[in-house]
Amino acid sequence: MAGELAGPLSHHRRWYPDVVQQVAPPKTFDLGPGYLEPALLPVDLLRQAYADALAEFGSAALSYGPNAGALPLRTLLADRLGPPCTPDHIMVTSGTSHALHLIAAVLFRRGDLVLVEQVGYDLGHAILSDSGLRLRAVPMDASGMVPEALDRELGAAGGSRTFVYLNPTFHNPTGILVPSARRRELIEVASRHEAMIVEDDAYAELALGRSGMPDSMAGLSGYRGVIRLGSFSKSLAPGLRLGWLAADPGTVARIQAHGVFDSGGSPNHLASLAVTTLLMNGSYDWHLNWLRSCLRARRDVLVDTLRAGLGEEFTFDRPGGGFFLWLNAEGGQDEQALLTSARDAGVIVNPGSRFGRTASPGIRLAFSFNSPRRLAAAAHRLAAAWNPTDRTHSCT
Numbered sequence: 001m002a003g004e005l006a007g008p009l010s011h012h013r014r015w016y017p018d019v020v021q022q023v024a025p026p027k028t029f030d031l032g033p034g035y036l037e038p039a040l041l042p043v044d045l046l047r048q049a050y051a052d053a054l055a056e057f058g059s060a061a062l063s064y065g066p067n068a069g070a071l072p073l074r075t076l077l078a079d080r081l082g083p084p085c086t087p088d089h090i091m092v093t094s095g096t097s098h099a100l101h102l103i104a105a106v107l108f109r110r111g112d113l114v115l116v117e118q119v120g121y122d123l124g125h126a127i128l129s130d131s132g133l134r135l136r137a138v139p140m141d142a143s144g145m146v147p148e149a150l151d152r153e154l155g156a157a158g159g160s161r162t163f164v165y166l167n168p169t170f171h172n173p174t175g176i177l178v179p180s181a182r183r184r185e186l187i188e189v190a191s192r193h194e195a196m197i198v199e200d201d202a203y204a205e206l207a208l209g210r211s212g213m214p215d216s217m218a219g220l221s222g223y224r225g226v227i228r229l230g231s232f233s234k235s236l237a238p239g240l241r242l243g244w245l246a247a248d249p250g251t252v253a254r255i256q257a258h259g260v261f262d263s264g265g266s267p268n269h270l271a272s273l274a275v276t277t278l279l280m281n282g283s284y285d286w287h288l289n290w291l292r293s294c295l296r297a298r299r300d301v302l303v304d305t306l307r308a309g310l311g312e313e314f315t316f317d318r319p320g321g322g323f324f325l326w327l328n329a330e331g332g333q334d335e336q337a338l339l340t341s342a343r344d345a346g347v348i349v350n351p352g353s354r355f356g357r358t359a360s361p362g363i364r365l366a367f368s369f370n371s372p373r374r375l376a377a378a379a380h381r382l383a384a385a386w387n388p389t390d391r392t393h394s395c396t
């Protein structure tokens, strides 16, 4: 597998510290980053895709793009999303983060309310609060946001301008896949209160199991009252800064009329055309299959090694997709103590409290950023650090 070719610290292989956002300290296993390790980033595929885009679209690839994004990409995306989605339902964005910022800036005003998951994507929450919105957390259970709790919060909001921000597919940080019935209930509650739902689906293409996927909330609603956000950051490369939003055409028209698009055209036009060629010639789906098999191997080695090494006070499910394994520590352990002993063992993990208020301490382990071999070694170390009576595993 390509991931195995990476050296012990991948930034030695052109992972320049001043060129990427974050580099782990040497000699550590970093299970923090929610993104792909260097060996999973398709350098050669994208080099070819940029060349193909310039050959296919010529100087048009180097001009300003249409406000909503190039039509060939919007057409391909609409086909992938299926009816009733048309190119008019799609707008190209500079990733999901940009789409969240646009929604806050164009559709809402400072002081408006966003209802968010009790435990959720902290950096998404920061985009919304930095845009002047007020955030309120809604309780969750094992199937995602609790509809009765959402109903109560929307009732209490009393007609103030409010929307709901959800990450229902392989949720960051818990890995939860919200089932269809729960999706429908949440849509029903939000629509009764005339509140829009923003469905962050950054991990939607990274299902790792064989069973079918629930329809998106946008699809279930017929693209009425739900804006769906997608990204190529998790399935191709975050450096592309490329994603999309799908919504009813009226909402798309409002967003793309913003002056930033009249002035600058669609974001990352050349990247969007490079990705267009990958979608057109089938390379994207080929790549997705390869990536899923790499992620499956990583997830399985992490789950199996932890299962063998951790005591019963740690509970977790095998995530059905995405990048994250969520560990519940139910034996009265202290979150900070778990973090410190992990760090002393040379493993960096993310504390659950970073993402919201958890009932018992939780830890997020990303399986996207290390090879299977390194994940196994990191899991052995965690088991030894958190379960000192365990003497069955070496700490190599």
Ligand SMILES: Cc1ncc(COP(=O)(O)O)c(C=O)c1O
Pocket (backbone or CB within 6 Å): 034, 094, 095, 096, 097, 098, 121, 124, 167, 172, 200, 202, 230, 231, 232, 233, 238, 242, 243
């Ligand atoms: C739930 C979720 N949404 C959005 C993002 C960021 O996506 P993008 O790179 O498209 O801005 C992430 C990345 O960690 C994420 O986990």
